[in-house]
Amino acid sequence: MRRIVMFNRVSVDGYFADADGGLNWAVPDPELDAEAGQGMPEMDAMLFGRVTYDLFESFWPTAGDEDPHAAGRRSPAIKTMAKFINEQKKLVFSRTRKQLPWQNSEPLGAFSPAKVEKLKQQPGKNIIVFGSGSIVSALCQHGLIDEYRFIVNPLLLGDGESMIRGLPRSVPLELLDIKRYGSGNLALRYAPKRG
Numbered sequence: 001m002r003r004i005v006m007f008n009r010v011s012v013d014g015y016f017a018d019a020d021g022g023l024n025w026a027v028p029d030p031e032l033d034a035e036a037g038q039g040m041p042e043m044d045a046m047l048f049g050r051v052t053y054d055l056f057e058s059f060w061p062t063a064g065d066e067d068p069h070a071a072g073r074r075s076p077a078i079k080t081m082a083k084f085i086n087e088q089k090k091l092v093f094s095r096t097r098k099q100l101p102w103q104n105s106e107p108l109g110a111f112s113p114a115k116v117e118k119l120k121q122q123p124g125k126n127i128i129v130f131g132s133g134s135i136v137s138a139l140c141q142h143g144l145i146d147e148y149r150f151i152v153n154p155l156l157l158g159d160g161e162s163m164i165r166g167l168p169r170s171v172p173l174e175l176l177d178i179k180r181y182g183s184g185n186l187a188l189r190y191a192p193k194r195g
Contacts, residue, residue: 002120002122002126004129005129005147006148010150016161018161024071027185029181029183030075042125044124046085046129047132049094049133052135060085087104090104090106093135133161136163137164137166137167141168152188173191173192177189
């Protein structure tokens, strides 16, 4: 069965975007970029909400090796990531977007837990979710995320967009792995605690 893996950079105070929706606060990390490329073979699809899809669609098709988090910063690892993102299947929950011209994009209509369950039952590799706070929140509410991967950046934003909102109850997590980077970034992997 396919797994849903959430991946997001967050500030120490828990925001995944600043108050204006920007991402340029993320602390650059070449080692982390290279590792992201190494983890790509385990994924074969990306799941989006409309807002994050629109942002990705406006950047990645022409990104080349430019880092979306740091204007003017370039790296071969980002170029590898751009190739991956452009080639992968992109599954998009949106009530408003019907036409998705970016290659390998498929509209799924309004969010539905049943649609996600069906996706997980299909043959294939893991499905990754970048950003997409509203979709991550909905997936979490329905117990559909199999793994949470956070890159905690060594800074406080003070205000911004929370990654997960509106949970009716707490969700206990089990720590799978932790890794420190020279940049001060910290990678945390969690799975929902079962039983």
